[in-house]
Amino acid sequence: MKILHVVRQFSPSVGGLEDSVLSLARIQRDLLGLDARVLTLDRLFGETDRLPASDIVQGVPVRRIAWRGSSRYPLAPNVLRHLGDATIVHVHAIDFFFDFLAATRWLHRRTLVASTHGGFFHTRALGAIKAVWFQTLTRLSIRAYERIVACSYSDAQMFAPIAGRRLLTIENGINQQKFHAASAADPTRTLISFGRFARHKQIDLLFPLLARLRTSGDDWRLIVAGRPADQSEADLATAARAAGVTDAVRFVIAPSDEELKILFGQSSYYACLSQHEGFGLAAVEAQSAGLIPVLSDIVPFRRLADQTRIGIVRPAADLDAIAHDILALHDSGDAALRALRSHAIAESSRYDWNDVARRYTELYGAIYPASGRSPAHVPLDAVREGNPS
Structure with missing residues (x-):
């Protein structure tokens, strides 16, 4: 055929x-x-x-x-x-x-x-x-x-x-081998966003979220990896500057899969506060890497969290609550975070x-x-x- x-x-x-x-x-x-x-x-x-x-x-x-x-x-x-x-x-x-x-x-x-x-x-x-x-x-x-x-x-x-x-x-x-277990083995205070720089992804909300996290420690970092679409790197850099987190944000443009795996190896959290997703493929790929998802409260993300029993799901505009949940989760200790990493990897196998x-x-x-x-x-x-x- x-x-x-x-x-x-x-x-x-x-x-x-x-x-x-x-x-x-x-x-x-x-x-x-x-x-x-x-x-x-x-x-x-x-x-x-x-x-x-x-x-x-x-x-x-x-x-x-x-x-x-x-x-x-x-x-x-x-x-x-x-x-x-x-x-x-x-x-x-x-x-x-x-x-x-x-x-x-x-x-x-x-x-x-x-x-x-x-x-x-x-x-x-x-x-x-x-x-x-x-x-x-x-x-x-x-x-x-x-x-x-x-x-x-x-x-x-x-x-x-x-x-x-x-x-x-x-x-x-998802391709189960593409990013399998690529996240940091030991917990880090780094979030990563990857994919197209599109307005509906609301990447610009991640910068004020990072600013809130950094009130508890200036070692919180954000990696923004992807390819410009209807937003440019300059657009996002302006938003990062407005949030006062320029020095804590790293932009990586058009990374290869191998480069993404290296970036995952520096990260413990995947962040996406999108307005709309058809399925949320990147979130599942992030879980296969062992990243803990931080997601907006939209239907596909809510379904993913319900099925896999992992992740933070909140309305995208409620940055205070999202930051609170991330900090509380991170304070649960390295052993608990390693267990969540293993759980994320295991649950991704259903996709x-x-x-x-x-x-x-x-x-x-x-x-x-x-x-x-x-x-x-x-x-x-x-x-x-x-x-x-």
Whole structure:
């Protein structure tokens, strides 16, 4: 079976969406006997340099195509030229690809599956427009898909009213070996944040949180690792300066996985006070490293804490309470903190990408015979390339 994963951003971009698609495609190729490939855009958002049109990432063939327009809704109608002989086209996230491949199914006749990855409600910006879009165009596009896979239970709640019987839930997993037990073996007073510098992540709240922690000792530190998105390093540095913690914050831009492991080895806590997450992949990866999570009180984080019985979960705005909980936990002693580290590592094993990939493969096998369509070759002149931005 030939699977084409279609996603707007992929390696070398860093984020939960990118990691999820890579893990799924890699395991499908290496362990499950599927010919899984990735189709993505040829530029990272916020950058001007084009990436190679063809690539191999951890054994997964990647094709990159031109696009134009906004990163909020990047236009790439030339996607139809690159469907090849895919048995199933698996679209990741709700964006142009999701809508366009639905609208043109009469032409390409591929079996379509989509994974939600949080939909497009990661920020409150344009909330009214997004709500109308979701209830109209997204609802209409869903009809072209054999299945809509919610990547989290919060996504399932969001999509249930418009997806109906097409909806099922397969929570994301993590690469169990990627950061396994990488955190500091002996407790430290260092928190780490890693991932995209995006406004909905509310990284800027970590600086006043750090200021509160440092009232009990100036050895508290914060590492902010990741890649700029709609916030820059300069934006975050300004926020750190405003909180008076510049000397206690270290920024690490676009670290590799090996560099992240080194940073984890200096840390005992993972902090994320995000407004919205589809699943919270980074929080699970942090637990696999043995980091104690400090999280905002949103549905996926609350569910994670309930399932794993570890971590601090508070409303993001209640920095005093969060700081109090961290200090109380740290004062419980080294033995207790080492036990929590071991518990975090053990509990993360329930989120295993091998099992997730197997469930997707079973889904493909169940829906393909039922699709009732044979793939059609799309002529090269069926859609115009357009002028990429």
